[in-house]
Amino acid sequence: MVIDVLDRDDLPFPHSLPEFYRLFPDEAACAAYLERARWSGGFICDHCGSPSEPYRFANRPGVFRCRHCNRDASLTAGTVMERTHTPLSVWFWAAYLVASQTPGMSDVQFQRQLGLSRYETAFQILHKLRVGMVRPDQDRIGGHPGDHVEADETWVGGRTRGKGRGVHDMVLVAGAVEVRQRKRGGSLDKRKTGRYAGRVRLAVVPDRSAKSLGGFIERVVTPGATIVTDDWSGYATLGRRGYLHTAVPERGDMQVAETFLPIIHLVFSNLKTWLRGIHHGVSPQHLQAYLNEFTFRFNRRFYPFNAFRSLLGIAGDVTASTYAELYAAKSRSTISSLNIS
Secondary structure, eight states: OOOOOOTTSSOOSSHHHHHHHHHSSSHHHHHHHHHHHHOTTTTEEEOOOSSSSSSEETTTEEEEEOOTTOEETTTTBBBBBTOOSSSSHHHHHHHHHHHHTTTTTOHHHHHHHHTOOHHHHHHHHHHHHHHHHHHHOOOOOOOOOTTTEEEEEEEEEOOEEEEOOSEEEEEEEEEEEEEOOOOOTTTTEEEEEEEEEEEEEEEEOSSSSHEEEEHEEEHHHOOTEEEEEEEEETTTTTTTTOOOOEEEEOOTOOHHHHHHHHHHHHHHHHHHHHHHIIIIIGGGGGGGHHHHHHHHHHHHTOOTTHHHHHHHHHHOOOOOHEEEEEHHHTTOOOBOOOOOO
């Protein structure tokens, strides 16, 4: 069951730290909020389907017992918080900090803000929340009439020491962004063209082949949408895949890129600045998780506090790796510099 809380008036979200503390003063308040998010019409047993009021335990606010089958149901089952030993109040603080801090924060800063004794706990919570940032039934972009989509790819990585000359440890990232038009004469119409970014999609891809880039576009862009790309051969099959494709020959001309593909290049620039400024180094194994976080923040940049409710809602029916699994990948290698070439 995926929880969409964007249109739920019964789930208020805090606009300030005092309001957060007023809404969530203890474990019971957090459990009650999560219960309303999961079962808006009242508790329904996952085992027998009975829609009755369950037995409740004062010392276990996150566990309910069905009155019909006597099976226990957990508030956190099927979420990124499943089987956690961390209090719900810490998870709620974590979700609030992640959602309300516009640029985000590093694992070390996150540990310091929450007063966690172990870095491993902060690392695991943040990565599990990043898993919850991706809606399982995520829709495809580019479905708005009159809009088009810009798509391109970029290398994320940088120079490393001790590996000889050249650039190493670079990962290929594909991106697509909706391009929308502001109303003429409006107060926000500051660009000469009036164009601005809508929703974005980012993903790590193995190479620049038509199979990889075309497959990415099919996964994230609505069929029939108008797509503008450069003239790289990896996009040559988009017309046959059902898209209205326009290929622009850049030939290294920055003026052409600024005219026809300005928004996707701005997205890539913001992504690299964010990775460099907040996280300093990102392991290739976890790069997709950070792309998910950037996408989550970018797509909700006009409604930062709504992101708190959205994050808790999207976390429904999503499972995440354990710390042992996360750390095994984290310890292999890191992108030590993000001076993108």
